[in-house]
Amino acid sequence: MTAIRFGIRGTGSWAPDKRLTNADLSAMVDTSDEWIVQRTGIKERRILPPELTTSDMCVQAAQRALDDAGLAATDIDLIVLGTVTPDQQVPATSCKVAQRLGCESTPAFDLAAGCSGFVYASSVAAQFLRAGTYRNVLVIGAEALSRITNYNDRTSCILFGDAAGAVVYSTDFEYGELLSSSMQADGNGYDVMYQRAGGAQRPLSAERLAAAEHKLVIHGREVYRFAVSRMVELVKGEQANNPGLTLGAVVPHQVNLRILESAREKLGLASDRLYTNIDRYGNTSAASVPVALDEARRGGFFHDLDGQLVVMCAFGAGLTWGSVALKW
Ligand SMILES: CC(C)(COP(=O)(O)OP(=O)(O)OC[C@H]1O[C@@H](n2cnc3c(N)ncnc32)[C@H](O)[C@@H]1OP(=O)(O)O)[C@@H](O)C(=O)NCCC(=O)NCCS
Incomplete structure (x- = not known):
């Protein structure tokens, strides 16, 4: 078949x-x-x-x-x-x-x-x-x-x-063309990024609202370490899944420019092959990869990548991480 x-x-x-x-x-x-x-x-x-x-x-x-x-x-x-x-x-x-x-x-x-x-x-x-x-x-x-x-x-x-x-x-x-993808999670990192109140465990109350318990809390240093290593793993994983293809570009979750640059160096990827727009949008969580993909495509970023591998990757609360490999 x-x-x-x-x-x-x-x-x-x-x-x-x-x-x-x-x-x-x-x-x-x-x-x-x-x-x-x-x-x-x-x-x-x-x-x-x-x-x-x-x-x-x-x-x-x-x-x-x-x-x-x-x-x-x-x-x-x-x-x-x-x-x-x-x-x-x-x-x-x-x-x-x-x-x-x-x-x-x-x-x-x-x-x-x-x-x-x-x-x-x-x-x-x-x-x-x-x-x-x-x-x-x-x-x-x-x-x-x-x-x-x-x-x-x-x-x-x-x-x-x-x-x-x-x-x-x-x-x-x-x-x-979507060739492969991955999803992973590790609940040991459940407390790295969270909203304390507003769910079934701690429903909202006037006191909790006043204490801003419905707002996001992050432990940035822990995210930092996790994000660099996961991004490298995710891209290498998609390269291993698609051995015949040249890695043309990475469209990552826009988490922090230093994190992205550090992972890029570890991957040996040229600076113009990593798409970033974090300077203009900050971290927009689940929106960041599709916004970057859309901007990159409309801006001609992929114009010379026919037949090459484009990897989208992200990492976040949960902890969760995942990737998508596309043949451009
Ligand atoms: C949050 C983040 C920018 C912090 O950068 P960092 O280099 O790790 O900085 P640190 O947390 O080690 O803090 C360093 C110092 O700067 C201070 N600081 C923190 N935020 C600051 C700010 N906005 N302005 C000035 N100083 C600040 C800290 O209090 C600390 O001071 P101290 O040394 O006197 O204690 C970085 O860890 C990060 O981007 N992590 C990823 C977080 C993320 O995006 N999570 C979302 C889900 S993916």
């Missing part, structure tokens, strides 16, 4: 106009542009206005991906949304997105894998495409991280921004 082949048919992304610069943050907490740029590479991030929410960003990014793919919402067989900032805990934000795009009875669900949300969702999509169950799957990564960022905590508030990115994977694809 011939294996079913599939890849990317369209990409799209969207971010709010409002920019939160390092100078703005310096007026809010004890930090400086110099410290933030040196330690993270971030210059500004996008912040969602109060009247908009995660589903609004998803609809914008998804519609751009559908337009790019030349498909109607009714052509989509499945929607998977990677996010840790859904509009509400119940029901799934993806159902609202499906309805607003004009889908009819299309299955849709949210997937929470922290910053790995988009690559995890891509792996899920790949299973349905490879099995022949579906022909067109819309995968979205979107976060309104500003809604759960503690702007009194200088160790975390400098990192996060809001955005959404989307990819239509299809058996009738244009480029980026």
